Amino acid sequence: MIGYLRGTVVHLGVDHCILDVNGVGYRVFVPASGRQRLVAGAQAALFTYLHVREDALLLYGFHTQDEYELFLLLMDVSGIGPKAALNILSAVSPEGFRLAVSQKNVSLLTKIPGIGKKTAERIILELKDKVGTSGETGGDAGLAATGSxxxxxxxxxxxxxxxxxxxxxxxxxxxxxxxxxxxxxxxxxxxxxxxxxxxxx
CATH class of the missing domain: 1.10.8 (Helicase, Ruva Protein; domain 3)
Incomplete structure (x- = not known):
């Protein structure tokens, strides 16, 4: 399992980067917020998850352990794969997501591309006891530290x-x-x- 990579960003795609680590280029899929923080030619360090399929090995990367752990939790939800989990993290911060789940805010989750009402309800049902609110985590300052x-x-x-x-x-x-x-x-x-x-x- 590849759990962490540090190297030089040699290419930025729409939803991924290529990270040169000692001469080996790793294609790493990242959420939109993570891609915004990457700069071609600069050093970057990412927590990574290796998704194994029959036809491919796919790497997903995150700037914080908080994002990485939430990504893993999302993939535990029935019907949520790595692509959908990445879309969720691209659309809302970890803090915003946790508050939406704790407040059972289906309407916010359904604004995320590819997440319908049934999927949003399933996410809330399966994760309500597994995620805390923003005040209980030490992640990035984000969207969820609000009162409504x-x-x-x-x-x-x-x-x-x-x-x-x-x-x-x-x-x-x-x-x-x-x-x-x-x-x-x-x-x-x-x-x-x-x-x-x-x-x-």
Whole structure:
């Protein structure tokens, strides 16, 4: 089992990177937030999961142990494979996911591509006793440290919008955590984040 890789990013694809480790190039599939943090030509370290199929060996990589462990939990859910688990981690932070499960927020989970109502209900049913809320974990600052489902939705949408503008998850998440309680809409939240970036420049 390949559990950890450190090397140079030599290529960035839509959903993967190629990591050169001592002259060997490993194709590693990563969630969208993880891909945003990778830079071609720079060093990177990823916790990895090796998925063995009859026709392929596929590597999945994560910047934090928290993401990796949540990925494994998701694959324990009936009908959730590595691809679906990666899509979930690409759409919502580990903290946001945990809060959605703890609050039985089916509507948030069904916003994730490929996750229907029945699948969302099954995820909640099978993981409600296995995942804690954001305050119980030491992962990245993310979307879930909010007091309501609507706040999670707004923060998630704002994060995705900022990522689309070219900002990284590492840049945006701490600022979102700081200003999220000041906004009443996604648009206002984005404006507040941009204002914070302007003040720092």
């Amino acid at each position: 489902a609507s706040a999670i939705d707004q923060a998630d949408e704002a994060l995705q919008a900022m990522l689309a503008l070219g900002y990284s998850h590492a840049e945006v998440a701490p600022v979102l955590k700081k200003v999220r309680h000041e906004a009443q809409s996604v648009e206002e939240l984005i404006r507040l984040v941009l204002r914070e970036f302007t003040r720092r420049s």
